[in-house]
Amino acid sequence: MREGHRVCVYAIIRSDHRLPVEARGVGNPPVRVRKVDGNGVAAVVSDAPGDLRARRRDLLAHQDLLLGLAETGSVLPMRFGSVAGGDEAVLKQLRDGEQRYAATLRRLDGRVEFNLKASPDPDALAAVVREDREVRQLSAAARRRPGYEANIRLGQAVAAALDRRAAQAARDTLETLVPLADATAAGPDVPGCVLNASFLVERGLREAFRDAVAAMTDRHRDRAVLKLAGPLPCYSFAASGAGEPVEA
Structure with a gap:
């Protein structure tokens, strides 16, 4: 050339x-x-x-x-x-x-990248009403005295409860996945997600990592939606110093 x-x-x-x-x-x-x-x-x-x-x-x-x-x-x-x-x-x-x-x-050497995103489960409303005292009280109040302000307060409480539940699920999932990875890296904030993290995983542990994510998906089915992508090129770990611990 x-x-x-x-x-x-x-x-x-x-x-x-x-x-x-x-x-x-x-x-x-x-x-x-x-x-x-x-x-x-x-x-x-x-x-x-x-x-x-x-x-x-x-x-x-x-x-x-x-x-x-x-x-x-x-x-x-x-x-x-x-x-x-x-x-x-x-x-x-x-x-x-x-x-x-x-x-x-x-x-x-011998490693691949996986990316995991966690977001609140939009179908978990019944579980939120059942388990969150504030949401139950606001829901009952909105039924007794329906109105714009009551609906706003209820909607805000539901959204906050969904985010809390998803964040708890994300923390539990990280505790399970981090020991399976050589390094973790936090990704940029993604609208609607409570977690965006990448994991550097030995090639021989790919199936074990996928299985662990599947188990967490079942465990937190009414709390968070977990989306796994990979194996991927190791973009998140290519820079010098990449691979800092990630928190949820």
Whole structure:
């Protein structure tokens, strides 16, 4: 490739990490990917399409490539849309960060990421009325003297009770899952969620981790909705120092 052309950067891997056969990246048709080798570490790149945008097709192609790479070695994933000004720019980045990249790849060896989100169960109203004294009292008052203010107070109390129950379920779930992970990381706040956390899990413990989440889902069925995604590329643990304890 001629220097000066932009390249998409998908991941950083070890130099001896082989690319999947017929590996492809973004674009229509999908472009072939290749390695730019540094000293011990390499970048997985492709020519950058001129109209690169966050289309579903290209987002999936980016993630599928990372998951394919992770099947045969550790991967330091780049965010979709990471673009460099040619192979020499990539090589400079590899040289500048060689030791840091190598250390992160060692830390991610044999591991995958799972993400868990917890939100209040919208179908738990009957359980809230049964178990929450304040909600029962406000519900009875609203039936005796219906009106706008009574309904507002009842709605606020129900929403607060749903959030408390979901937060309790999230804390219990974390206590179960954290021992199964090598590291945890808090994700950004998500509207409607009381927990957004990622877990770095040994590849051999994937099924045990899924089973533990399934058990927590059953245990807290009337308290929280648990949504598990993964295995995923280890985005949340790629940065230096990533993996701080998470609280709910």
